[in-house]
Amino acid sequence: MEETELCFPQLNTSCVKPKRPLSDTVLIYMILSFISLLTAALNLLVIISISHFKQLHTPTNSLILSLAVSDFFVGFLLLFQSMLIDGCWYIGDFMCVLCWCIDYIITFSAVGNMTLISIDRYVAICDPLHYSIRVTQKRVQVCVCLCWICSLFCFIVFFKDNLKQPGQYNSCVGECVIMVSLSEQVVGFFIYFILPITVIVVLYMRVFVVAVSQARAMRSHITTVTVQGSRKVTAKKSEVKAARTLGVVVGVFIICFCPYYCVSLADQENLFNASSAAYVICLYYFNSCLNPLIYASFYPWFRKCTKVIVTLQILKSGSSDTNIL
Template sequence: MTDLDKQAIEYCFSNNNLSCIKEIKSQVECIVLYIFISLASVLTVFLNLLVIISISHFKQLHTPTNLLILSLAVADLLVGLIVIPLMGIRYIETCWYFGETFCSLFPFILYTVVSASLGNLVFISIDRYIAVKVPLQYSTRVTTNKAVFCIILNWLCSSIYSVIMLYDAIFSTETLITCYGDCIVTVKFEYVLTDLIVSLVAPCSVIISLYGQIFCVAKYQARLINSVTNVSKSEKKRGKCVMEGSVRRKSESKAALTLGIIVAIHLLCWIPYYILTLTENTAIPPTILYCLIWVLYVNSCVNPLIYALFYPWFRKSVIYILTFRIFQPASSRVNIFTNHHS
């Protein structure tokens, strides 16, 4: 090899003869990509941290639904804190600089976070179905303790499922290392097919079925709300009670719609990825593949923006956090709602 060839080739580890060859990118491309990765990571962590602090701090937000949202925010926070930076550096540098051990551990974290996110969406769908279907019985059927139990069960099952799926890749002693600086974790095709069913088809079927019923019920209840607006004076007292129930149903339907948007966006981001796993990425151009994968990761930044758009309580809690008013005495008991039905 001539000196000119040596200058043209760059290695991941220059002092190691078994090092992988590094793909050389232009300086401008690297700077742009690092800025994008940094912004995506910081925004994802910051926005989801606002959600976590809001729900954790304010007593009024300690509801079963918000605890499920909190669990989803934790999963999104882990994406911004671990997945986006590491995958970003791996893509830009085309080398793995985080060691063999973490090369095996990283897919476990990714699988666990993805499974937990989908599990959270299923529980959120069930929660909203009960709230809209039987709003008067919701408080007795769905409690904070039950929500906490579901969250713990969800993360525990997600971790066990990830270990099962990646057992050979993580614990196999026959892993072939082609060169230092590479990180390839292979999963058997039958496991990929199983993951498609367990992590996409099954939860999507449940979520779509529940939200289909939710909107049917919401449409029926909307007709009831319109029918009681013209209540006669002779039935004024009875009409007042009906109106209170109708307003409650309207509030629950609005919350279901908001969370339905979150679920829909989440699934639209993840479905292309799972479809790609079946093709084994052979017929997909690398640029399209990377774009779809990064849509997945950036999706973790979207949920807090939806909360800010639809939930007045979130906007108010953010103001309290950013102005450090949460450190004031008894700030956790402040009325975070602008009105009773926000």
């Protein structure tokens, strides 16, 4: 008989390592490490760009910055998640709860940031005359802070039992298990998925309709469009482009998150095998790596900022005043 391999051979209560070919384990480690480092590096470029260059200090970019911060932490979180590839958790029960804490907080804050981005684009496109009055830098910063605080508060409420005694639900040493009741899962599912996704889709449908009408007006050399009855406003091409770009970000977000949330309340053992479940989780995390790539594809300022940062021109005096738009 093949000898059973334990996570902690010196302990009789240790978990048993699942059997997996060494080549598969090495390949998974390499892929996850690459995605983790790429995610952290790309989002760090976004964080530095928006934080450093004064021209990028706008309400919309403040929301993008908050989203980049949550995506940046996802990159580091993947390094810890890779420990579970061989089925063992080696760094203790407290770190297990802490990693779950970071996971849920950054995930829920990302959902909140996506909702705020949708609201921002809705006001910018559908009510441009009042945008500068309603959406100010201070108000956006307050909303971002509330988003992160609410994520932390909800985590504490949902995981209070796990925080009291970390590891109490582990069946063996080397396991990382967090227990959430079905009622709490249902409440969280509606608060953090159904409600925000509904708001996002409804707002972006409205934004899409208005953006299309503005694009047609601009192609017809019409400089004004009617918004809210008889009010006339100037069509802003940059706002429409920003709405389209962030629309792609939101669309990719929904595509990446839907499979994970759709099975979160279901019996995953009956729906998925280990491989398909891994793909769903990887897609869930890979969204954090895609966002900066979307910015690089649609935003010239991001490509220019990246060049300034990589060539270390950012270290020069007065680089924050560089014209990158």
